[in-house]
Amino acid sequence: MRGFSVLLQKEFREAWRGWKFLWIPLVFALLGMNDPLTNYYMMDILKAVGNVPEGFEMLIPELMPVDLLQASIGQFQTIGLLIMMATFVGSISKERASGMATLFYIRPISFSAYFLSKFIVMSTVSFISILAGFTASVYYTSILYGTLDIGSLLASFFTYYIWLLFVIAVALMMSASFKTVIATTCAFTLIFLGQIVDMIVGIFWTVSPWKLASYGTLLIRGTMDMSDYWWSLSTTAICTIICISIGIVMMKRNASMVKI
């Protein structure tokens, strides 16, 4: 792990000076606000638009606070992941293609250290991001709908974070293995297609990393089968570790792809 602290500092500086610690969390906060707000003001919005016939009463189902959190997580899962992966997926491949990596690769550094320093900084950015997102969502839910149990809320938060770590590991592994364009395609396909597949035919299995996001809200609802939960959680953790290991090996193997 030679050079770990120096590389960590470098990655941290990069994220900090690129405002990543600020703008990505803010975007997540906005995504978190979106659903509680629009649902609450739905009738007003429809009226303001003016297409509601006289005496029309739309049957809006009674929403529980957890429904809104689930909706917010749905936002994180689409737009949130899109933005996060788009910012992270070039991390290794772009450095290689631009030649910025050259002056690092020639030194006696450890590729594990380089890869992990990127992983850690990204994990920190995403931790702050979903913290902001969850806070915003829960804040609006609690003033507009009602409060959530803090214990299960935390459990749901960390469950979602484990899933995000997996997403980051996938993005970085792809970035280490391929050029940016291919890496982006592969990472997006794996994460989003996985979600779609899991949505369509996911009833046939109960253990998969792609299920973690919804399992988080099931924890709050109290309808989670705990054995499925733990299995999925550990599967995700193992997949994350595998992705990191492959990523490190590929980063080292592809070091010669660097532009000189």
Add this chain to the structure above:
Amino acid sequence: MMEELAKVPWAVIAPLIVVQLILMIVALVDLRKIHATNGPKILWVFIIIFANLIGSIAYFIVGRRQS
């Protein structure tokens, strides 16, 4: 006037405005300092101000040029 202001549900609106404003200001500050952008700088000023939320986010994703 004051009554009307008091009627506004500030607890609901304030955070939203604050977040939007921070994002916009940060984008503008960074745009001022940054060396080169993808596309003309002045264009990004307009995008950030007029397409405020989407504009600022777009700036951070595709506007900043690092090399």
Add this chain to the structure above:
Amino acid sequence: MTTLLQVTGLTKQFAEHRVVDDVSFLLEEKTSTALIGPNGAGKTTTLSMLTGLLKPTLGSVKMRAGDLRANIGFLPQYPQFHPWLSAVEFTEMAARLNGVAAKQAKMEAQKTLEFVGLGNAEHKKIATFSGGMKQRLGIAQAIVHKPKLLLLDEPVSALDPVGRREVLDLLKGLQQETTILYSTHILNDAEEMTDQLLFLQNGRLVEQGTLREVRQRFDEQNYVIEFDTEEEAKLFASSSDRVKGCYVFVALINEEPTMKELLQRLSECPYTIRKVERQTASLEEIFMKVAKKA
């Protein structure tokens, strides 16, 4: 003199194409070696293999005393930096990644930046740097950890004449302490600071030796005598001499004839002689000859 680096049979093959083909040479400690050759000769590929960035298809690179990677400094032809770092941050990071202790690294970085002439720009972001400044920073990051071997890929080719002069002087200052291997296609630069020459062409090492040795091998030494007219030149020339315009070239073979003998011959000559000189080819001319031979 002790050998620092031993390169044996270095070969790199990309698909069908041999970019570097069986290159072997030695680098002696604290000498400068110029790797010269036309564009596409395989200079950059050779250097990349020496840095360890590129794995050779065949052959080996051995450094006496220690790990190669820990003991080199490398300046790519177009060094790329993270633009959001300042010069001193980058140089300090470079030092620390090469194992210089944290406390020392900052001092070394500042000293090195001072040395390359970036002392007053050390806190500026690299994004604002000009090409010449980036080249200096590139040298700074290559020497900050005091490597045993300094590899430079076209260190001055991209610079304007003033910048080139300054960087060359900088490198000359380093000659006493480090072994330097640099590639260039500009021969005047090579002529200026070099103990050994390596001519690379189409991936093969077609000629090597000290500047003197290569000179002796390729320089057909001549005396040049300038006359007023072509007629006179032709009349003066013996069968073994060469005439070109109003110049006569008298070939020197094993230092024969000596200048004295030549002057004796000239003294008997009835025509006006404008100029007599012993001609040594410039590196440029030698280079052309080497290229033709290969």
